[in-house]
Amino acid sequence: MEGLAAFRHDPRHYQIIVLSSLVLIGVFYYAFQLPWWHVVGVMIGAQATQFIGDRAVGRRYDPRSPLISALSLTILLRTGSIWLSIAAAILAIGSKCLIRVKGKHIFNPANFGLVIISLLFTGAWISPGQWGAAPIFAIALAGMGGIVTGKAKRWDVSLAFLGFYAALVFGRAIWLGDPFAIPVHQLQSGALLIFTFFMISDPKTTPDARMARIIYAALVALIGFTIQFGFYNSAGIIMALILTAPIVPLFDKFIQGQRYSWPKFSLPKSKGVSHETVQIPAE
Amino acid sequence: MxxxxxxxxxxxxxxxxxxxxxxxxxxxxxxxxxxxxxxxxxxxxxxxxxxxxxxxxxxxxxxxxPTEFAMVIPxxxxxxxxxxxxxxxxxxxxxxxxxxxxxxxxxxxxxxxxxxxxxxxxxxxxxxxEIVVTGAKRDKQLKVTVLESFSVGEYDIQILSAEESDGLQIWLEENGYKIPAGATKILGSYIKQDMKFFVAKVNLERKAKEGGEMxxxxxxxxxxxxxxxxxxxxxxxxxxxxxxxxxxxxxxxxxxxxxxxxxxxxxxxxxxxxxxxxxxxxxxxxxxxxxxxxxxxxxxxxxxxxxxxxxxxxxxxxxxxxxxxxxxxxxxxxxxxxxxxxxxxxxxxxxxxxxxxxxxxxxxxxxxxxxxxxxxxxxxxxxxxxxILRHAFEGEMNCPEAEDYITRVNKRKETEIKTLANLTGWSRGYIRDKIKAGEKGGFLIPVKDKPKTDWWNKIWPGDD
Incomplete structure (x- = not known):
């Protein structure tokens, strides 16, 4: 029973379950342009990079975070070649290991891999329209479910982002004199909701203090909205996150808060091992 | 028609x-x-x-x-x-x-x-x-600017920019474009998004010169x-x-x-x-x-x-x-x-x-x-x-594999009926009737159900 409690305690397990379900729905029900070997390639690429990174700094290898990054990549990134998928996974986890300020990595790993690969290669792209309207409620429900059950530790950034973004698209509609059906349709985007509940909410790359997170969410929403509607790039919010990530250390410097770390008594079989507590926490 | x-x-x-x-x-x-x-x-x-x-x-x-034809495209x-x-x-x-x-x-x-x-x-x-509206004259002064005006082929084309949707709507109506009720708001939205308007009508003289129906x-x-x-x-x-x-x-x-x-x-x-x-x-x-x-x-x-x-x-x-x-x-x-x-x-x-x-x-x-x-x-x-249409072999078959082939074909045909019904919403009864009515493509009759023919039946097939 203690194992189950430990399983439920770590919010990453909830994320893994939800994201895996989305990958399965995407592949089997929505016939995404996502061959299974790409999924495997991304998984292996992410885990291998994490393993090497952990070995390099003498930290215990933990497969859960790279699994989440790999799942996010398979949901949001489409490529014409497995090598690009693997490269995205290596870039994602590599950025986490290498681009760090004061012990905290700067970029959300999946976001970094996604944007860099899709900007560099025409054979890789982000497909924001791949979800129909039907699973929107399911994704929203899963996201809200995470908040209600306390699985999402940075729920404030999710809700703040969604609130600001909704205000912007509704504001635009009012200014243009458009019917509200248009902003409602714009908010019913699977990619937007996955981003909101499973990417921007990453506790490791958001500011430590709540106030800073709210301001940060507003900034991401504003920049994402501008890229989307001013520069006509449908992946606006995903771009916005990578653009704003470098200023997170500034937020942490001026508005201080509690640094997040994943629960340490994670795997049931390792309970009671004393040296566990002195290890560098998993990423 | x-x-x-x-x-x-x-x-x-x-x-x-x-x-x-x-x-x-x-x-x-x-x-x-x-x-x-x-x-x-x-x-x-x-x-x-x-x-x-x-x-x-x-x-x-x-x-x-052709006088009735006109188009308005942002x-x-x-x-x-x-x-x-x-x-x-x-x-x-x-x-x-x-x-x-x-x-x-x-x-x-x-x-x-x-x-x-x-x-x-x-x-x-x-x-x-096409989005069909109508056309005739021109007028200005409604904060509508005619940016370009030219003729190409049988069409008279104008490129408009506007500041207000009401002005644009009146301009279009005065120039003979029938704008449906409810379009004003949409025109306004396009104006604010800095879109221009491509409006075209048929020039009858040029049309007559060019000839052709379409x-x-x-x-x-x-x-x-x-x-x-x-x-x-x-x-x-x-x-x-x-x-x-x-x-x-x-x-x-x-x-x-x-x-x-x-x-x-x-x-x-x-x-x-x-x-x-x-x-x-x-x-x-x-x-x-x-x-x-x-x-x-x-x-x-x-x-x-x-x-x-x-x-x-x-x-x-x-x-x-x-x-x-x-x-x-x-x-x-x-x-x-x-x-x-x-x-x-x-x-x-x-x-x-x-x-x-x-x-x-x-x-x-x-x-x-x-x-x-x-x-x-x-x-x-x-x-x-x-x-895909897969025609079964419907000629005479004289080999032990025939029985097995016929069973497979009939099974395949059952699946085809299900597929067709699922894809189109047609009823299976309707599909079966259609198959029966067709000269070809029906179910094959298993060898054991066929009337036995002896070699002498084939010599004089016309006899009863």
Whole structure:
């Protein structure tokens, strides 16, 4: 029973379950342009990079975070070649290991891999329209479910982002004199909701203090909205996150808060091992 | 009316086929009748895109009085005379034929000596309709600026910018454009998004000089990061749904919609033989059923292919000259080279850097509140709407394998009935009746149930 409690305690397990379900729905029900070997390639690429990174700094290898990054990549990134998928996974986890300020990595790993690969290669792209309207409620429900059950530790950034973004698209509609059906349709985007509940909410790359997170969410929403509607790039919010990530250390410097770390008594079989507590926490 | 429209459509098909004299030579013969009158209230648009450069060709099969014809289209930039070109309707028809969903036939051989032959077929295309308003005079002073005014072919074209939707609406009405009630707000939205308005009417004198029944397609080239098609004005007073066919031509790969999900049309389905004579009805009902499963509307990809080849071919791939005429600006001039490219069964030489995506959109104002926004992806895997007829061997079979073959064929036919019913919503009873009524393609009679024939029955078959 203690194992189950430990399983439920770590919010990453909830994320893994939800994201895996989305990958399965995407592949089997929505016939995404996502061959299974790409999924495997991304998984292996992410885990291998994490393993090497952990070995390099003498930290215990933990497969859960790279699994989440790999799942996010398979949901949001489409490529014409497995090598690009693997490269995205290596870039994602590599950025986490290498681009760090004061012990905290700067970029959300999946976001970094996604944007860099899709900007560099025409054979890789982000497909924001791949979800129909039907699973929107399911994704929203899963996201809200995470908040209600306390699985999402940075729920404030999710809700703040969604609130600001909704205000912007509704504001635009009012200014243009458009019917509200248009902003409602714009908010019913699977990619937007996955981003909101499973990417921007990453506790490791958001500011430590709540106030800073709210301001940060507003900034991401504003920049994402501008890229989307001013520069006509449908992946606006995903771009916005990578653009704003470098200023997170500034937020942490001026508005201080509690640094997040994943629960340490994670795997049931390792309970009671004393040296566990002195290890560098998993990423 | 229905008949005349049908005849006109057939005439168009005849033209496009005569452009492709080798049609049929490689892939057998056409089994399905070309029926271009399937989707009423539809428009055809070819969309060439690379980087920010776009060439859009809009076709219409407007058959009414030319004085009644006019169109109002929001465009992202100012358009000058050199950016407008009068195109040839047969090009779009050819593109339509090349990308059309297709019926393929396979013939089982005698199970005692098995060889398969593949036969291909062309199918259907679509008819076009444009946003039709009306036109006559001109007036100013409503904060409407006529940025450009010129004539190309049979059309008088003006490019407008406006500051207020009311002013624009009055200007359009005073100039004889009938603007549907409810369009003012949409015009206002486009004005604020800094869109210009491309308005065109038919110049009767020039039309008389040009001759011909049809109004020719208008092609417009412009540079803008906006990769979209404005559909909102057309939904204002339309009854029910409308159909739009987009033929996107890119360098890199498939085009998909970013603000609506792009579905793949069901494909590679085996169907009962009688569908051969009713392919048009089948496809129409299958499309309707697929759309209904998405709430009565949707964006469906019907074809996505490298323009160098096809398998099977519904029509020849377009030649470089034809593609250039459609605005594929990155292709080199091949006028010095011999003839049109022959159809091929494999991507042997990738001479053309052109990937075509055919999107069939069924929309109404409620389900498609926003204009269509597109994106070019790096996905260049081929896809086609392809439906298969498998003819069973119906001759005499004298070998032990026959029994087993007949059982398999009848099982296959049961599956085909289920597939057809599922795809089209037709009842299984109706399908069974159709199969029974057909001369061929019925269930095979197991050997043990056949009346026994002795060798002497065959000597005098005419005797009772």
């Amino acid at each position: 229905k008949l005349s429209k049908y005849l006109l459509s057939s005439a168009l098909i005849a033209t496009s086929l005569s452009l492709a004299p080798s049609a049929g030579a490689f892939c057998g013969f056409y089994v399905a009748k070309a029926d271009t009158d399937l989707f009423n209230q539809s428009s055809k648009v070819a969309l060439v895109r690379d980087g920010d450069r776009t060439v859009i060709t809009m076709a219409n099969d407007y058959i009414g009085d 465009v992202p930039t100012v358009i000058k005379k050199e950016q407008v070109h009068i195109s040839d309707a047969s090009l779009l028809d050819h593109l339509d034929a090349y990308t059309a969903p297709r019926l393929v036939e396979y013939f089982d051989d005698n199970p005692c000596e098995r060889i398969m032959y593949e036969m291909a077929a062309r199918s259907m295309s679509s008819v076009a309709d 109004l020719r397609p208008i092609a417009v080239a412009y540079e803008s990061p906006k990769f979209m098609l404005p559909i909102r004005l057309g939904t204002v007073n339309a009854n029910g749904t409308q159909d739009l066919f987009v033929y996107a031509l890119t360098k890199d790969g498939k085009v998909e919609t970013t603000n609506y999900r792009t579905h793949k049309i069901p494909s590679d389905k085996e169907l009962p033989i009688f569908v051969k004579d009713e392919f048009g009805d089948f496809y129409k009902d299958m499309y309707k059923t697929s759309a209904e499963r998405e709430g009565g509307h949707g964006v469906f990809m019907e074809y996505a292919w490298d323009m160098n080849w096809c398998d099977p071919c519904a029509a020849d791939p377009l030649s470089n000259d034809q593609l250039r005429e459609l605005g594929v600006f990155w292709l080199e001039d091949d006028s010095g080279k011999p003839g049109i490219m022959p159809r091929r069964r494999g991507p042997k030489s990738l001479a053309k850097d052109v990937f075509v995506t055919r999107l069939h959109v069924r929309y109404d104002a409620k389900s498609f509140p926003e204009d269509l926004k597109f994106k070019t992806t790096g996905d260049n895997t081929n896809f086609q709407g392809r439906y």
